[in-house]
Amino acid sequence: MEIKTNPLKRGIGKIAMVVDDNAAIRKKLAAAFLSNGFKTCAEAENGKEAIELASQITPDIIVLDLSMPVMNGLEAAPRLRKIFPDKPIILFTLYGDSLSKTEASKAGVTLVLSKTVPLATLVDKAHELMGS
Numbered sequence: 001m002e003i004k005t006n007p008l009k010r011g012i013g014k015i016a017m018v019v020d021d022n023a024a025i026r027k028k029l030a031a032a033f034l035s036n037g038f039k040t041c042a043e044a045e046n047g048k049e050a051i052e053l054a055s056q057i058t059p060d061i062i063v064l065d066l067s068m069p070v071m072n073g074l075e076a077a078p079r080l081r082k083i084f085p086d087k088p089i090i091l092f093t094l095y096g097d098s099l100s101k102t103e104a105s106k107a108g109v110t111l112v113l114s115k116t117v118p119l120a121t122l123v124d125k126a127h128e129l130m131g132s
Contacts, residue, residue: 012037014130017059019043019050019076020092021068029063029092032119033126047076054080059087061126064109066093074107081108088129092122
């Protein structure tokens with residue numbers, strides 16, 4: 001999905017990838033990134049799809065859900081980290097409190113955020129991590 005952007009937006013020219021098995025959540029996340037000026041927001045419904053898609057599009061930021069069928073976020077993160085050693089990976093999950101920071105960090109996750117935070121917070125954190 002691509003969209004014309006306002007050049008005053010911070011995400012100008014950037015590519016986000018959102019990975020969640022819930023299509024409605026993916027669409028909301030994509031809309032949040034696109035409305036912030038991101039050039040593209042690719043979507044995948046599980047970690048396996050994310051790995052295949054990421055190698056085709058080279059995202060600037062990756063947002064993973066923890067709980068997904070086929071391959072969950074903690075299984076996908078280390079594989080994505082091998083492909084993209086310097087790209088931020090955010091684990092965006094309802095189960096962040098039960099996940100240890102050490103466990104997430106070992107998997108290659110840059111930041112764990114709860115799905116209860118506003119989408120604007122997610123996008124702001126993405127910019128912080130990308131240095132934009």
